[in-house]
Amino acid sequence: xxxxxxxxxxxxxxxxxxxxxxxxxxxxxxxxxxxxxxxxxxxxxxxxxxxxxxxxxxxxxxxxxxxxxxxxxxxxxxxxxxxxxxxxxxxxxxxxxxxxxxxxxxxxxxxxx
Amino acid sequence: xxxxxxxxxxxxxxxxxxxxxxxxxxxxxxxxxxxxxxxxxxxxxxxxxxxxxxxxxxxxxxxxxxxxxxxxxxxxxxxxxxxxxxxxxxxxxxxxxxxxxxxxxxxxxxxxx
Numbered sequence: 001x002x003x004x005x006x007x008x009x010x011x012x013x014x015x016x017x018x019x020x021x022x023x024x025x026x027x028x029x030x031x032x033x034x035x036x037x038x039x040x041x042x043x044x045x046x047x048x049x050x051x052x053x054x055x056x057x058x059x060x061x062x063x064x065x066x067x068x069x070x071x072x073x074x075x076x077x078x079x080x081x082x083x084x085x086x087x088x089x090x091x092x093x094x095x096x097x098x099x100x101x102x103x104x105x106x107x108x109x110x111x112x113x
Numbered sequence: 114x115x116x117x118x119x120x121x122x123x124x125x126x127x128x129x130x131x132x133x134x135x136x137x138x139x140x141x142x143x144x145x146x147x148x149x150x151x152x153x154x155x156x157x158x159x160x161x162x163x164x165x166x167x168x169x170x171x172x173x174x175x176x177x178x179x180x181x182x183x184x185x186x187x188x189x190x191x192x193x194x195x196x197x198x199x200x201x202x203x204x205x206x207x208x209x210x211x212x213x214x215x216x217x218x219x220x221x222x223x224x225x226x
Contacts, residue, residue, distance in 0.1 A: 034213070045217070049212060089155060099213055100146075105154070
């Protein structure tokens, strides 16, 4: 069935280093992918999205890479800051799923001073 | 400012009581969603609605009910039939079609004792 999963439940990164958060998906029909950031006790916030006709998209300090060959998605955060501490979720949407988002389990990013 | 509001932020109830969580949006979005999040876990879809007076069950609808009488409002009732209602509840909205990005409210933390 459809599923979105994450390789690492917790990631610890030194402040100032780059962070890479990974996500695997299994539905080859998925054509849209999105990353959210959730700070403790708050609702998720949109970070960046990418469509399946692209393999890379950049935002402010963030880059999303999509590898359709191995069904893998990653979020790169440059020069990680304390404010980046949060849980990061990937989600996918496909034409098969009534415009819903299928959510991954999340990765907790911890910033070491 | 446009956005989604959820109230209250914290809610306490005794076991056996029904409780209704509020969700309002002024983004003029057609679709609205309710998710449940348990500690350290991802988001699980309870119900969603893509148009007024219509809604669909998500993955974990048992013990919950919703209504969509107005475009702006999508209240969730947690009934006494829900076996383990203590959780963080998130409401979201989106346009139908397009980017599929969902906009989240701040959440309601429900504790049932």
